Structures are given as C-alpha cells and as structure tokens.
Amino acid sequence: MKISETFIPTLREVPADAVIVSHQLMMRAAMMRKLANGLFAYLPLGLRSYRKVESIIREEMDAIGALEIKPPVVVPGEIWKESGRWETMGEGMLRVKNRLGNDFVVSPTAEEAFTALVRDELNSYRQLPLTLYQINTKYRDEIRPRYGVMRGREFTMKDAYSFHTDDESLDKTYQAMGRAYRRIFQRCGLTVIPVRADTGAMGGTGSEEFMVESEIGDNTLILCKDCDYAANVEKAACKPDFTSPASLDVAKAAAAATPSITKIETPSVRTIEELCAFLKTDAKSFIKTLVYKALNVELDLSSAPGCAKLEKHASAPDAPKTYPEAFFAVAIRGDLDVNETKLAAVLKASEVMLASDVDVERLTGAPVGFAGPVGLTGLPVVADETVTAMADAVTGALAKDLHYAHVAYGRDFTPWLVADVRTVKAGDRCALCGGELYEKKGNELGHIFKLGYKYTKSMNVTYLDEAGKTQIPTMGCYGIGVDRTLASIIEEHHDQDGIVWPMSVAPYHVILVPIKYDGAVKETTDRIEAELIKQGVEVLVDDRDERPGVKFKDADLIGIPLRVVIGEKNLPKVEVKLRKEKDNRLLEVNEAIQDLVSLVRQELAKLNA
Numbered sequence: 001m002k003i004s005e006t007f008i009p010t011l012r013e014v015p016a017d018a019v020i021v022s023h024q025l026m027m028r029a030a031m032m033r034k035l036a037n038g039l040f041a042y043l044p045l046g047l048r049s050y051r052k053v054e055s056i057i058r059e060e061m062d063a064i065g066a067l068e069i070k071p072p073v074v075v076p077g078e079i080w081k082e083s084g085r086w087e088t089m090g091e092g093m094l095r096v097k098n099r100l101g102n103d104f105v106v107s108p109t110a111e112e113a114f115t116a117l118v119r120d121e122l123n124s125y126r127q128l129p130l131t132l133y134q135i136n137t138k139y140r141d142e143i144r145p146r147y148g149v150m151r152g153r154e155f156t157m158k159d160a161y162s163f164h165t166d167d168e169s170l171d172k173t174y175q176a177m178g179r180a181y182r183r184i185f186q187r188c189g190l191t192v193i194p195v196r197a198d199t200g201a202m203g204g205t206g207s208e209e210f211m212v213e214s215e216i217g218d219n220t221l222i223l224c225k226d227c228d229y230a231a232n233v234e235k236a237a238c239k240p241d242f243t244s245p246a247s248l249d250v251a252k253a254a255a256a257a258t259p260s261i262t263k264i265e266t267p268s269v270r271t272i273e274e275l276c277a278f279l280k281t282d283a284k285s286f287i288k289t290l291v292y293k294a295l296n297v298e299l300d301l302s303s304a305p306g307c308a309k310l311e312k313h314a315s316a317p318d319a320p321k322t323y324p325e326a327f328f329a330v331a332i333r334g335d336l337d338v339n340e341t342k343l344a345a346v347l348k349a350s351e352v353m354l355a356s357d358v359d360v361e362r363l364t365g366a367p368v369g370f371a372g373p374v375g376l377t378g379l380p381v382v383a384d385e386t387v388t389a390m391a392d393a394v395t396g397a398l399a400k401d402l403h404y405a406h407v408a409y410g411r412d413f414t415p416w417l418v419a420d421v422r423t424v425k426a427g428d429r430c431a432l433c434g435g436e437l438y439e440k441k442g443n444e445l446g447h448i449f450k451l452g453y454k455y456t457k458s459m460n461v462t463y464l465d466e467a468g469k470t471q472i473p474t475m476g477c478y479g480i481g482v483d484r485t486l487a488s489i490i491e492e493h494h495d496q497d498g499i500v501w502p503m504s505v506a507p508y509h510v511i512l513v514p515i516k517y518d519g520a521v522k523e524t525t526d527r528i529e530a531e532l533i534k535q536g537v538e539v540l541v542d543d544r545d546e547r548p549g550v551k552f553k554d555a556d557l558i559g560i561p562l563r564v565v566i567g568e569k570n571l572p573k574v575e576v577k578l579r580k581e582k583d584n585r586l587l588e589v590n591e592a593i594q595d596l597v598s599l600v601r602q603e604l605a606k607l608n609a
C-alpha cells in the first residue's frame with residue numbers, strides 16, 4: 001500500500017486532552033480520531049491493528065470450540081426485566097424507546113441476550129456444553145470516559161457465554177478460557193497478571209481478571225512477595241492478624257475478664273485520631289462503625305433488624321427479589337478500612353455508599369461520629385471478622401459526646417452478620433504463605449467468570465436430563481475489551497519517538513522508505529514491495545514527496561517493525577532496520593528481501609510459541 005493512496009494524517013502535536021501515551025500515540029499516528037467524548041473512529045491504519053487483535057482473539061476462541069454468532073446490539077428491554085437487571089443496571093445502561101413506545105437497550109454486556117437465545121433452542125442435555133461468543137459493539141454511558149479507547153463509551157468486547165449440565169463441565173470450559181486468554185495476550189505481546197477477582201455483585205462462584213500493570217490503572221492489585229498470590233484489592237484476603245474466639249459462647253467466656261461496659265464522656269471528640277489522643281490508646285482498640293446505604297440488595301432481609309417494612313422491587317415473577325435500598329451499620333477494627341466491593345458482595349448489592357449525615361442521625365439517633373454496635377436496633381449490624389476478636393474495646397455510644405469503654409463482642413452486642421469486609425493493604429500478610437503483600441496499579445483487559453444459575457434461573461432456561469427430568473443449566477461468561485487491549489499494547493511497546501509494534505499486531509510488517517520515489521530508487525522499491533507481498537509480507541511504501549527526515553519521523557511514529565531505506569547512493573544495497581533496534585544493516589536487495597521475510601516469520605513464531 002502506498003502512503004499517498006491511503007489516509008494517514010499523522011500529527012506533530014499532542015492533542016490537549018490526551019494524557020496517556022497510548023491515547024497520544026493513537027491520535028498522532030493517525031490510528032483514530034475522536035468524534036465526541038468517549039466515541040472514537042478508527043482510521044485505516046488503526047483499523048488494521050484493531051482487526052489483528054480481533055483475529056487473534058477469534059482464533060483462540062475457535063481453537064477451544066467456542067462458536068461465534070452475531071446478535072443485535074440493540075436488544076429488547078423485556079429480557080433485562082426478566083433477569084431483574086432493568087432495575088439494577090443504573091445510568092450506565094443506555095435505554096431507548098422505539099416509535100411504538102417499547103423499551104430497548106443498547107447492549108452494555110450480553111448475558112440476557114445469550115441466555116434468551118439459548119433458552120429458545122435448548123431441549124436436551126445432549127446439546128450441552130455449549131459456548132457461544134460475539135465480537136461486537138458495546139455501549140456504556142461511562143460518567144467519565146477517559147484515556148482514549150481505554151475507557152470509551154462505545155467499545156468492542158469479545159464476550160463469550162457457556163452453558164453446562166454441571167459444575168465440572170463449567171470448570172473445564174472456565175479453565176480452557178483461562179488458557180486461551182493467556183495465549184491471546186501473549187500473542188499480542190502483552191505481559192498480563194491474572195488475578196483473583198471480585199465475584200460479589202454478579203453472584204458468581206469463581207472469577208479471574210487479566211490485568212496489565214499501569215500507572216493510570218483503575219484497579220489496585222495485591223501481590224505476594226513470596227508466592228504467586230495475586231488478587232484485585234476488591235477481593236483480596238489476608239492472613240488474620242488476630243485470633244477470633246471459636247464461637248459466641250467462647251467470646252462471652254473470654255469477656256468474663258473484661259470489666260463491665262461503661263459510658264465515658266468524650267466532649268468534642270469525633271475522629272478516631274482525636275479519640276486515640278484523648279483516651280491514650282491506639283486505633284486497634286476501637287470498633288469503628290460506619291453506616292452504609294446499599295442499592296439493589298438481593299440478601300433476604302425479612303428477619304434483619306429495622307428491615308421488616310422495606311420496599312421490594314416489583315420485577316418479573318421469577319427474577320430475584322431485591323430491595324432497591326437498605327441501610328447497614330458496618331463495624332470494623334479502628335485501624336482498618338471497609339472494602340466497599342467486598343461489602344457489596346456480602347450484601348449481594350449492586351452498589352454501596354456511605355450514608356448521608358441525615359440518614360446516619362435518623363438511623364442511629366446520634367450525630368455522625370458516635371455510632372456503635374451496642375444497643376443499635378434501627379438497622380442490621382455487619383461486623384468485620386476482626387471485631388470478633390475484640391473483648392475490651394471502645395466504641396460510640398449512640399449519643400453526642402459519649403462513648404462506651406470495655407465493650408466485649410458477644411457479651412455487649414451480637415452483630416446480625418459477621419463477614420470479611422476489610423481492605424487488604426501493602427504490608428499485610430499473605431493468606432496462602434504468610435509472605436508480605438505489596439500493591440500495584442493495574443488495568444483490566446479481560447475477565448472470566450463462573451456465573452452459576454443467576455441468569456438461567458431468573459430467565460427460566462431448562463433442558464431435559466438423561467432421565468427425562470427438567471434441569472436448569474449452569475453458566476459462565478468471559479469478556480475481553482478489544483480496544484483496551486490494543487491501547488495496552490501501545491502502553492507496553494513504545495519509545496520517545498512513537499509506537500514499536502509487536503509483529504503480530506503491527507498494521508504492516510515492513511515500511512519501505514525511498515529517499516526519492518523516482519528512477520532506479522522507485523524501480524527497486526517497487527521490486528521489493530512486489531516480492532515481499534508475494535511472500536505474504538504486508539508492506540507500506542512511503543512514496544510521498546517529503547524530506548527524508550519527515551518520512552523517518554513518521555515511520556518511527558507509526559511504529560512498523562521493519563524499515564527499509566532505499567537511497568540512490570547505496571544502490572544496489574538497501575538499509576534494513578528493526579524499529580526496536582538502533583543499528584541498521586546494508587544488504588543487497590535479494591538478501592534484504594530474504595532477511596525481511598525470515599525476520600517477519602521469526603517474530604510471528606516467537607509471539608505464537
């Protein structure tokens with residue numbers, strides 16, 4: 001392809017709104033242009049690399065027996081009402097009405113669509129397992145689209161959904177997906193960190209995220225210095241730094257040595273730090289109590305304190321019953337933070353947030369800063385596991401300027417629920433080996449997930465088993481962001497001059513740069529181009545009437561892995577250079593062609609190994 005015949009409007013300046021390298025380079029190298037916030041158009045060069053990422057994903061999906069289909073992007077609102085997610089998806093989901101006033105959704109993900117499609121076709125266990133996938137447009141009305149296609153509003157996802165008769169079959173596909181994902185990222189030249197991921201809000205039972213390390217990463221990863229434990233902080237557990245009593249009775253017995261609970265005056269003391277200074281102890285002896293509002297709670301709250309009259313969502317008859325809104329008091333050791341994702345998972349809530357001051361006062365009867373689990377009856381108390389080891393603690397006394405001292409878990413209060421909701425941080429100890437944990441920032445490229453029966457149950461999917469009995473299939477889902485993967489490749493493969501493409505995803509393998517596209521130079525250039533194309537190599541020719549400096553700059557910017565400079569003074573030799581190396585070699589034309597073909601093949605083989 002001749003540059004003069006394609007459309008590669010490279011930029012010298014960095015666009016003002018592009019803050020990360022991949023966004024800057026995708027704009028400067030004319031891979032894409034912005035149409036509106038979070039909405040990008042791929043230009044010819046960008047689309048070539050994009051298609052290669054897509055092909056790698058498709059090949060690896062096909063290789064494990066997943067079957068590609070192409071469902072619509074706009075789907076009926078009806079199926080989202082059946083699953084119960086019409087109410088719980090929130091503002092991120094774009095809803096539209098057609099001229100008849102019917103509800104539609106621009107797919108942000110496609111569990112509902114695939115489940116509905118399979119429901120209509122599934123009869124017998126003989127049809128299972130079944131894995132279907134699409135590589136298709138998604139739309140999420142992100143509040144803050146940023147970093148170019150890393151977090152766009154419209155993007156492309158490969159999403160696969162598998163259906164099974166039992167857990168063993170689901171696990172087999174889940175493991176095969178995990179291996180396919182590792183291969184996909186390797187072939188793209190990416191170093192990924194697979195981490196244990198949050199499974200909570202989606203109600204799953206096993207999940208892994210594929211992360212790339214990134215300074216601008218939205219995720220915090222917790223890793224162990226001594227073993228291969230790696231988890232998203234949203235899910236990360238650590239070795240307990242306390243010993244809990246075996247049971248409430250044991251806790252009560254342990255509290256026998258604790259003096260009776262007493263009220264203490266703490267005038268104008270509100271924060272834990274102020275309280276520590278005032279009482280001359282450290283944060284570890286406080287039970288911190290925070291009030292949270294949880295949205296779309298799927299947990300059964302019929303017997304929870306203060307919840308008897310809670311309103312429920314009116315969803316389809318078989319959708320899980322959810323409470324649009326419920327409040328919880330969360331008690332945790334004073335030196336720790338509540339992990340809101342873990343909490344949401346425990347409560348089976350779509351989202352949790354700190355309650356407003358007004359709600360705190362209404363529910364605890366005290367101003368903010370004086371909540372505590374003792375005598376709290378207006379809402380359910382969720383205690384972090386750390387609290388169960390506290391036999392002589394200080395906590396708020398549900399009244400202004402008052403605290404309790406000598407508070408014992410099990411004696412002075414019993415929480416409604418005990419769970420692990422603490423945020424693990426660097427320096428905590430690994431739950432597997434006791435090693436020291438540390439943190440990294442990461443960006444999620446892919447996610448594999450055992451969903452279980454969540455959608456097949458709510459959407460009434462059934463089949464007949466060997467005995468002719470009606471059964472419900474179990475399900476897995478598996479996603480990769482195509483655009484985010486592409487941008488991440490650039491994050492990992494660039495230098496100060498531009499992109500340095502891995503061969504597998506480069507828009508072209510070789511760029512030919514004739515110093516002046518004329519006479520003998522033109523002839524040689526055309527001959528090399530024709531010969532390389534014959535051998536399956538993708539060639540871009542800079543036939544523009546530009547100064548050599550401009551051509552070299554652009555070649556570096558767009559990052560084609562191999563460059564050949566054809567100049568009159570070197571003929572019949574030409575200059576061959578790898579984009580990732582500094583030195584070039586002068587080779588006879590035929591030798592150069594052979595060399596280029598074998599370099600392309602070698603590089604591809606290395607990535608595909």
Ligand code: ATP
Binds near residue numbers: 149
């Ligand atoms: P995030 O936490 O980054 O918002 P997510 O957990 O909501 O992502 P999933 O629902 O697991 O994302 O979607 C699967 C994949 O789709 C992600 O791993 C990511 O690669 C991609 N993806 C999700 N949202 C976006 C977006 N706004 N722009 C580009 N890619 C996205």
Ligand code: MG
Binds near residue numbers: 444447
């Ligand atoms: Mg995810």
